[in-house]
Amino acid sequence: MEGILKEALGCDRVRKMGGRGGGGCISEGQSYVLDEKRTVFVKKNNNEDARAMFTGEMEGLKSISLTDTVRVPQPIKVFDSGGGLYVIIMEHVEMLPLHKYNEELGTKLAQLHLHNINKIKTSIKTSGRVQSSDSAQSELVDKFGFSIPTSCGLIPMPNDWETDWIEFYARHRLQPQIDRIIKNYNNRKLVELWSNLQLKMSQYFKDTEQIFPSLLHGDLWAGNTAETANGPVMFDPAVLYGHHEFDLSISKMFSGFSSSFYEAYHKLIPISPGFDTRLKLYQLFHYLNHWNHFGSSYEQQSLSIMKQLI
Incomplete structure (x- = not known):
């Protein structure tokens, strides 16, 4: 995935962040550090419906964000990485379980x-x-x-x-x-x-x-x-x-x-x-x-x- 991200985002260095990944029960997710400057969260899925799923997710995040009401991760890119593996890249957000908010x-x-x-x-x-x-x-x-x-x-x-x-x-x-x-x-x-x-x-x-x-x-x-x-x-x-x-x-x-x-x-x-x-x-x-x-x-x-x- 590191090589795929370098090509997709035009960065020189990609490092997997420590800790447990995410993505829920549908997709596999992991956060990465790009060029030691910014972090992104990446989800991947090889199901035939994954492109539609990720494209809809990206447009949904954009629409919610535009209301300026509740925070969502900022989406960056959806693409086919080859071999039927679809990927969505978004802002990495440090999150904890909902409690005091x-x-x-x-x-x-x-x-x-x-x-x-x-x-x-x-x-x-x-x-x-x-x-x-x-x-x-x-x-x-x-x-x-x-x-x-x-x-x-x-x-x-x-x-x-x-x-x-x-x-x-x-x-x-x-x-x-x-x-x-x-x-x-x-x-x-x-x-x-x-x-x-x-x-x-x-x-x-x-x-x-x-x-x-x-x-x-x-x-x-x-x-x-x-x-x-x-x-x-x-x-x-x-x-x-x-x-x-x-x-x-x-x-x-x-x-x-x-x-x-x-x-x-x-x-x-x-x-x-x-x-x-x-x-x-x-x-x-x-x-x-x-x-x-x-x-x-x-x-x-x-x-x-x-x-x-x-």
Whole structure:
């Protein structure tokens, strides 16, 4: 990898940093020192979907960074190093497990979610309409989706722009996961439950205010957050513009966030009627995604949530 990095980044010396690498359960990661001056973090993966995964991650990190709300590692480059090995290079950040900055992360997550919403509301107030663009880098986005596919784990998720959130979520989040499970497991009970659930989805939103697109992390469990000496940081995003509540779903599936995180978040974005039911609907995506990644140990949890919803 040292030789690959020299060529990719145009440096003379590359030294592997000591300590344990990272990258999660999907990719292999390691930090390096370049020319004894700067440090980078490198993830590599030889799966055929890795290029799409890393490209989506890079664009997601850029988009979150541009909001100037919560810190993320600055992405540098995505490339094919040869032989089907894909690589993403980003800023190395000295991180510790999230502990004392739980409350600040809750505040910053809410600020991230409000960043685009506030622009939409300002546009409506000043001009009477939304002046929009279908670009993740634009001043304002009034549709649901993202400029390119992003991956939750290794599975690329389509992000075709939609004007309706419920349609986007059903078509571009749940349906691809369900299609993959049906292909691999031929689970007929899932087909039956999904047919019934689609007919009821709109009911879970009848008491909500109009949903405006928020820039979301997309895979916000505790393992994708940390803290530095100066504040919280998040990484490994699966970015999309969507309903802000979606980001809270996986955070409640696995332990790791304190009550102060949620209290700080809801000070800025209060809980809406029907929140608990929609949370189950959004958790369904993650259970299905885990079923596709890790096998049928997540089958019963996925089917159980579907039964509760219908």
